[in-house]
Amino acid sequence: MSVKSTTHLNFQGDARAALEFYQAVFGGHVAVVTYKDLGNVQDPADADRVTWGQVLAGNGFHVMAYDVPTGTPWDRGENAFFLSVRGENPEEITAYWEKLSDGATIARPLAPAQWAPLYGMLTDRFGVTWVLDVASEYGA
Template sequence: MSIRLNPYFVFNGNTREALDFYAKALRGNVVGIMTFGDMPENPSHPLTDEMKNLVMHAQLKVGDTDLMFSDTFPGTAHQAEGDTVQIAIHPSEEAEAWEIFNALADGGQVVMPLQKTDWSPLYGIVKDRFGVTFQVNVPGEE
């Protein structure tokens, strides 16, 4: 059996901004964006022009990983932020770790600065400006 998992980020109306931010910070490529307005109209649930422009689904390719994104549907509850899930990134080079960490920290909060640890030559934790927490970890020698 083979299973693939990928993070799916849900934002409250600012998915396009987040998608652009992560594409730059993580050096990813936007694969596609679908808006709520791209779907066939449903007369029982009409959409305003603002709703039509919100992102229903977007995909960002980062290396071999797919990150997916969506805005919450207007009127749907949105939990602002939380740390029940964190994203771990494992760049192979220290210079790359610094670039990614600094890009994610722009407008965010450094929780633990990048530093040498018992398990890694360079490890740190950063919460980005969208409230998502990332662990950046350069793998140690085996």
């Protein structure tokens, strides 16, 4: 079993530009999925914004990013990142979730999602927001 943690940066409209910039700096491949791609447009202003994106480079650099939906509170200095933990084994991710949940505020319970067999989000008792999921291939 293996698990990887990745910094997950949060923006409000700048995720694509940030990912393209980081790719220019570190190399690698940019992948972007928009709210429109997932059919999850709650506000038309969000349609072409990034609901999930990443830069993954052969040199080991990896960062994920998304645009916080319009109308969702966001402050560059307050909730600028999540810590993403992604694994291939649902039992392993569930075990991490159960431990991190102690004293946490659950934003989204760990459960199947449109884009992953399991996905959940919580803020732990120390104020760190974690996104845990089971990796899967995305097919637009």
